[in-house]
Amino acid sequence: MDLWEKKKSELLTMCREDKERYKGFSLFKTKEELINFIVSKQDHTIDELSDIGESLESMFQEQLSSFELNNELFRARPLEEELDKKILEVTQFLNADDSVAFEKNDDEENGMMYSLYKHKYFKKHKNMGEKGEMILFHGTDEKNMRDILDDDFSLTVGSTHGQRHGKGIYFTNWIDKALHYSEKMGKKKYVIVCLVHVGNIMVGMGDTGIHPKMPGSNHTFDTSVDNLESPIQFVKKCNCSYNIIGVLKFDMKERVNRFLSGGASGPPVYHDVGTKVEIIGDIVNSRAPVVGKGVITGIVHQGTTYRKSIYTVVIGPQSSGSTITVPGYKLRKITNAPTTHKLKVTNDTDEDIKIYWIPKTINIYDPLLDIRQHGKLMGSISKGLTSSYRTYKGDKFMCANSVGYIRIIEINSLDELITIH
Numbered sequence: 001m002d003l004w005e006k007k008k009s010e011l012l013t014m015c016r017e018d019k020e021r022y023k024g025f026s027l028f029k030t031k032e033e034l035i036n037f038i039v040s041k042q043d044h045t046i047d048e049l050s051d052i053g054e055s056l057e058s059m060f061q062e063q064l065s066s067f068e069l070n071n072e073l074f075r076a077r078p079l080e081e082e083l084d085k086k087i088l089e090v091t092q093f094l095n096a097d098d099s100v101a102f103e104k105n106d107d108e109e110n111g112m113m114y115s116l117y118k119h120k121y122f123k124k125h126k127n128m129g130e131k132g133e134m135i136l137f138h139g140t141d142e143k144n145m146r147d148i149l150d151d152d153f154s155l156t157v158g159s160t161h162g163q164r165h166g167k168g169i170y171f172t173n174w175i176d177k178a179l180h181y182s183e184k185m186g187k188k189k190y191v192i193v194c195l196v197h198v199g200n201i202m203v204g205m206g207d208t209g210i211h212p213k214m215p216g217s218n219h220t221f222d223t224s225v226d227n228l229e230s231p232i233q234f235v236k237k238c239n240c241s242y243n244i245i246g247v248l249k250f251d252m253k254e255r256v257n258r259f260l261s262g263g264a265s266g267p268p269v270y271h272d273v274g275t276k277v278e279i280i281g282d283i284v285n286s287r288a289p290v291v292g293k294g295v296i297t298g299i300v301h302q303g304t305t306y307r308k309s310i311y312t313v314v315i316g317p318q319s320s321g322s323t324i325t326v327p328g329y330k331l332r333k334i335t336n337a338p339t340t341h342k343l344k345v346t347n348d349t350d351e352d353i354k355i356y357w358i359p360k361t362i363n364i365y366d367p368l369l370d371i372r373q374h375g376k377l378m379g380s381i382s383k384g385l386t387s388s389y390r391t392y393k394g395d396k397f398m399c400a401n402s403v404g405y406i407r408i409i410e411i412n413s414l415d416e417l418i419t420i421h
Contacts, residue, residue, distance in 0.1 A: 003035045011038065073128065074118050076111030076243050078135055078195050083245070086135045086193075090175050090248065099251045102193075105149055105244050114243035118197060129199025129222055136171035136234055137248075138192040139178035145190050145247060152239055165224050166208030168235035171196055171242075177232060179250065189250040196234065196242040201225045202373050204235050211237060215370050228374055229359050276334040277313060279326060292316075293334065300325055341411050343389045343397065346419045347381040351401055353420060354380050355387070358396040364408060371398050371405065381420075 015025035182189040204224025225231035356375035
């Protein structure tokens with residue numbers, strides 16, 4: 001029986017002849033809805049289900065020409081050389097004793113849905129958005145991996161790792177971040193690899209629901225990110241807008257944790273042998289307390305994090321300096337970062353205000369600038385209160401209230417004290 005060859009009137013007649021089985025059929029208005037309803041009410045053999053699947057696949061393929069099916073723009077998977085290059089990049093982060101294996105996931109139905117999603121998107125917008133598509137990662141625990149591969153990511157339950165940039169499915173282009181969210185206390189880690197349509201991006205906030213329309217356009221944003229300049233986190237809100245292409249399985253040996261410092265979206269800071277560090281506070285070694293700068297020369301104990309690890313550090317010249325043993329929580333990597341400045345803002349207005357940091361590449365005086373998309377929200381300041389921020393010379397900030405932008409701040413002094421009236 002091929003339901004797709006029947007007319008809608010024939011399907012309705014079929015339902016009327018067996019009202020007990022197809023009770024409620026009149027609620028479905030389109031032929032597609034009616035067929036889905038009939039299928040759900042029938043007992044099918046494997047052969048019948050296969051026939052239905054083949055009919056659906058044929059219907060989908062009719063929407064794409066042979067050119068479009070072979071066009072890389074609408075492909076369900078990346079080219080093999082692209083995937084090999086991405087996996088090779090991942091292996092460069094591993095230590096000599098670590099190992100990684102890639103297991104391919106080839107779900108034809110999901111692949112077809114992703115291709116159709118891209119085809120519909122391109123047909124409507126004539127392009128694939130500013131960022132196109134990317135190979136991205138999603139770290140997870142082994143217990144969740146099979147459910148995701150079988151039933152896709154869930155958009156209906158609470159996020160396991162928070163919702164800092166809004167509800168949705170979180171991906172990253174930074175393998176270390178994906179590994180961080182997999183089996184946090186284990187050596188075996190699992191990272192799902194996806195081909196993701198990123199398109200046009202906006203900065204996602206904790207309360208970001210569905211994506212809004214782009215300024216001056218009927219086109220909505222496609223993806224929420226942590227920042228516009230060099231995004232690391234990507235949040236999707238539609239299941240069909242990506243395709244799961246495989247799983248990277250890691251076997252991680254004892255190693256130095258990469259997360260010495262830096263925020264959730266910051267770059268990795270390595271804490272390995274040869275790293276220049278400064279010692280924070282007093283470390284008692286033998287008889288006298290020692291505070292100073294030095295170089296890590298060895299790892300005495302590898303803990304689950306850098307803070308729980310213990311290192312040997314040479315104070316002074318490596319050839320003649322003294323060697324001490326230091327716990328990781330007393331070490332801070334020495335960088336060439338500029339001097340930290342301090343911004344203190346007091347809200348002396350009658351309503352709450354918001355403070356945005358402005359990237360240096362943005363023209364802060366552009367009258368069409370939408371600071372919510374191009375800046376980073378530092379926080380809100382309630383009326384009558386004061387907030388402080390660590391920043392650097394030359395940084396720019398913008399203050400806004402319910403009406404619009406009310407003050408531009410540029411950092412020049414070590415301590416900038418600003419009162420908003």
